[in-house]
Amino acid sequence: METRKIFLNEDEMPRQWYNILADIKMNPPLGPDGNPVKPEDLAPVFPMNLIEQEVSTDRWIDIPEKVLDVLSIWRPSPLVRAISLEKALDTPAKIYFKNESLSPPGSHKPNTAVPQAYYNKVFGIEKLTTETGAGQWGSALSFACSQFGLECRVYMVRVSFDQKPYRKSMMETWGGKCIASPSMETKAGRDALEKDPNTPGSLGTAISEAIEVAVSDQTGKTRYSLGSVLNHVMLHQTIIGLEAKKQFEKAGDYPDIVIGCAGGGSNFAGLAFPFVLDKINGKQIEILPVEPAACPTLTKAPFVYDHGDTAGYTPLLPMHSLGHAFVPPPLHAGGLRYHGMAPTVSQIVSEGLASPRSVTQLEAYEAGILLARTEGIIPAPETTHALACVIDEARKAKEEGREKTIVFSWSGHGLLDLGTYDKFLSGSLHNFVLSDEELAKAEKIFENYPKPSLLKSF
Ligand SMILES: *Cc1c(COP(=O)(O)O)cnc(C)c1O
Numbered sequence: 001m002e003t004r005k006i007f008l009n010e011d012e013m014p015r016q017w018y019n020i021l022a023d024i025k026m027n028p029p030l031g032p033d034g035n036p037v038k039p040e041d042l043a044p045v046f047p048m049n050l051i052e053q054e055v056s057t058d059r060w061i062d063i064p065e066k067v068l069d070v071l072s073i074w075r076p077s078p079l080v081r082a083i084s085l086e087k088a089l090d091t092p093a094k095i096y097f098k099n100e101s102l103s104p105p106g107s108h109k110p111n112t113a114v115p116q117a118y119y120n121k122v123f124g125i126e127k128l129t130t131e132t133g134a135g136q137w138g139s140a141l142s143f144a145c146s147q148f149g150l151e152c153r154v155y156m157v158r159v160s161f162d163q164k165p166y167r168k169s170m171m172e173t174w175g176g177k178c179i180a181s182p183s184m185e186t187k188a189g190r191d192a193l194e195k196d197p198n199t200p201g202s203l204g205t206a207i208s209e210a211i212e213v214a215v216s217d218q219t220g221k222t223r224y225s226l227g228s229v230l231n232h233v234m235l236h237q238t239i240i241g242l243e244a245k246k247q248f249e250k251a252g253d254y255p256d257i258v259i260g261c262a263g264g265g266s267n268f269a270g271l272a273f274p275f276v277l278d279k280i281n282g283k284q285i286e287i288l289p290v291e292p293a294a295c296p297t298l299t300k301a302p303f304v305y306d307h308g309d310t311a312g313y314t315p316l317l318p319m320h321s322l323g324h325a326f327v328p329p330p331l332h333a334g335g336l337r338y339h340g341m342a343p344t345v346s347q348i349v350s351e352g353l354a355s356p357r358s359v360t361q362l363e364a365y366e367a368g369i370l371l372a373r374t375e376g377i378i379p380a381p382e383t384t385h386a387l388a389c390v391i392d393e394a395r396k397a398k399e400e401g402r403e404k405t406i407v408f409s410w411s412g413h414g415l416l417d418l419g420t421y422d423k424f425l426s427g428s429l430h431n432f433v434l435s436d437e438e439l440a441k442a443e444k445i446f447e448n449y450p451k452p453s454l455l456k457s458f
Pocket residue numbers: 107108109136137227228229261262263264265266267268335336380382383411412413
């Protein structure tokens with residue numbers, strides 16, 4: 001029997017996160033006056049301890065003991081050799097994945113939900129608001145809030161609220177409250193509904209709603225929490241890649257190619273950034289974020305300054321963006337329907353440290369089915385995008401006759417997304433590809449915005 005899983009003991013869990021801001025240059029976020037945002041400006045939205053992390057340039061940041069304790073409910077996650085997939089593809093490539101589907105909510109998202117809930121709690125906050133796309137983030141934050149005794153209020157993008165009702169059940173089981181977005185509760189929501197009463201909703205609008213509710217709470221005990229995009233989220237997710245590096249050391253192997261699906265960029269960054277550090281230090285390694293062709297922020301959209309939300313409540317962030325007014329088609333990988341991309345991920349792409357790919361929804365599901373029938377785990381619709389790229393790279397390795405080592409992030413399981421598998425299997429799932437015309441229309445929004453500089457870190 002060949003070894004499939006490489007484990008770490010609980011006491012081998014990394015004790016520090018890796019902060020890529022120590023190693024790359026970044027354009028600063030800009031406020032409404034066009035000047036860089038000061039930490040105090042963010043204080044109504046986030047607790048100061050997380051704002052400090054957001055701007056820190058320390059390379060290593062300690063993981064608090066109480067956070068490690070909750071993470072140890074499911075971490076360290078195994079590094080798994082996808083032996084059955086390798087056989088099915090008859091490839092000389094060795095394929096590994098970090099199985100992030102084993103957390104209680106079923107994705108990588110609690111890796112940051114847990115520390116975010118913890119830092120809010122120790123800062124004296126009692127309630128968190130947030131948005132959720134497919135419901136993975138809302139579930140993760142509800143779970144984390146239940147661990148630390150916080151209230152949780154989640155605005156869920158309407159199309160997913162209707163497609164994935166059991167995610168709401170999960171959130172409410174953990175004690176969270178889930179509301180379809182746009183809602184009538186907020187100005188941002190009412191404006192969006194007035195524009196289009198039948199809108200499928202977007203993450204951008206749901207973010208606006210959640211921020212509005214947090215900053216308008218007069219008690220001062222409510223803050224907002226974001227599940228991707230921001231620097232501190234990428235930081236918390238690096239536990240994935242740091243564990244993976246230790247596991248590769250145990251296995252006596254090291255990846256040539258690192259792959260992750262990218263919505264806001266956090267599971268990709270979590271696995272990839274510790275390897276990006278090695279790449280900066282001279283290692284030969286290909287780093288591939290994978291996105292849907294229907295929402296191609298890294299592969300097609302420009303590197304610009306844009307708001308993180310539709311109403312424009314957030315600072316301007318330097319990122320690849322389709323424009324904050326962009327409403328992506330209702331593709332089934334709800335977690336990949338975000339108009340922008342993490343500034344840190346955008347920056348490493350603009351410096352050539354990572355090479356983005358895009359795949360269509362049908363390519364993604366075909367890959368998902370193959371993985372379900374080989375490795376057994378039914379992947380989340382988001383994860384299937386990474387899988388399509390993995391299969392592509394494994395086939396290339398076969399054509400070239402090269403024994404490459406590939407690692408990817410299995411960001412979540414799809415057990416609450418089975419409705420879309422039904423659609424795929426019955427042939428009623430279709431591709432959406434963003435046309436150049438739609439792209440040009442979406443880009444118009446940046447005409448009068450400042451432009452980020454093209455920075456080179458080394
Ligand atoms: C949310 C989600 C994603 C996309 O978010 P990132 O921040 O890009 O990681 C990917 N996979 C799963 C399973 C998700 O829940």
